[in-house]
Amino acid sequence: MRRPEPWHAALDRLQRQARPHALASVVGVAGSTPREPGAKMVITEDAVHDTLGGGTFEFQVIEAARDALAAGHADTRLEAFPLGGRSGQCCGGYVHVLIELFPGAEMDVALFGAGHVGQALVEVLAPLPWRVLWFDSREDAFPDGGADRERLHHRRFVMGPEGPDAAAAVASLPAGCHALVMTHDHAEDRALVDALLRRGDCASIGLIGSDSKWASFRRRLTDAGHEEAALATVRCPIGVPGAHGKRPYEIALAVAAELLTLKPDTTRQDRRGVSPETLRAGFSPTRD
Known part of the structure; x- marks a missing residue:
């Protein structure tokens, strides 16, 4: 018993x-x-x-x-x-x-990608009272041990004949979550951003990459029917402005700091x- x-x-x-x-x-x-x-x-x-x-x-x-x-x-x-x-x-x-x-949880964060930056970001976010929904299309992407796994919800979106089912993964998210796209594949990234924009109720959307990557994505997403106002909500590159460094942990720190600027302010009360x-x-x- x-x-x-x-x-x-x-x-x-x-x-x-x-x-x-x-x-x-x-x-x-x-x-x-x-x-x-x-x-x-x-x-x-x-x-x-x-x-x-x-x-x-x-x-x-x-x-x-x-x-x-x-x-x-x-x-x-x-x-x-x-x-x-x-x-x-x-x-x-x-x-x-x-x-x-x-x-x-104060915030829901949907993290697409379990590569080096994704793993470093999970370690940075683990002590915070945020719920991390972690996705990857690869069978062996998620590491063993490490961060506080009890707070993480690992999900793998399904591989199919047309590639990863990004739409199904995005449809499973709670409303108002903060989405971060950083998979190992540009086509997968683009499919996810497309699905996130079509969903339309994310608190924020961030995409890892350079200005040139986003310019290429923007053209294709425009051709797919997304309007300029929606595309303007996507942050790429991600990370707090002014942060430098290309190491995975440096990028993770910059992304976590940027998420803090997006967190709702629940502490400004004169009397608690x-x-x-x-x-x-x-x-x-x-x-x-």
């Missing part, structure tokens, strides 16, 4: 995988309660790790966390549970629960976490 995963192990795993989850912690109690301050529980959309004591109270905590995760919230909130009113339990006490929400007013109200409960 498989042992239940304790909250701290689940939290570590989910953080590394950049999967949506919530950490619920008992931070204050009054009267008779099922657990003491410091008790913790990790909640995902389909699993619960550890316990705050069970019963209706715990179901309410789980429901509150899952509703917030489903809405994409990333805040910290303090919930108060009277164990005789709201929770319908006979303990008669009062529990304050801090719910910390982690909505998952639970407000002082909420804390004061939460720890001064009124009677039911």
Whole structure:
């Protein structure tokens, strides 16, 4: 029988995988309660790790966390549970629960190509809370070991009589992802850029290569029916402006830095976490 995963192990795993989850912690109690301050529980959309004591109270905590995760919230909130009113339990006490929400990956990055630059880029991105969807058409392209593989989703787009099925690979991407095209073959690169432009909902499209490569691609993509406004969204060469160096790791650093400039700014808040007013109200409960 498989042992239940304790909250701290689940939290570590989910953080590394950049999967949506919530950490619920008992931070204050009054009267008779099922657990003491410091008790913790990790909640995902389909699993619960550890316990705050069970019963209706715990179901309410789980429901509150899952509703917030489903809405994409990333805040910290303090919930108060009277164990005789709201929770319908006979303990008669009062529990304050801090719910910390982690909505998952900050960005989805679709990386097409597992060559030297692609492998170096995966190593650079591995510590970040981003989800990397890694594609290559070659059977033996992906390396063993190395970066944090739990956060990566390796996919291989299928070889067919007409070459790699780029359209199917692109169709599998989540909306709003950042796509980077750097395969071992120019024809494959061009097919991917064509499919990405036809899809039309990527947050960004980057293509490795020179100005002359992009000029050649631009002519062919124009002939394929793509308008100038769409073609102007493709970045080629890729990498933060002003970066120099042609070593794979140097290119990877420049590309990662450029992705950081494209990342949505979610940190510009004057006040984060639970407000002082909420804390004061939460720890001064009124009677039911």
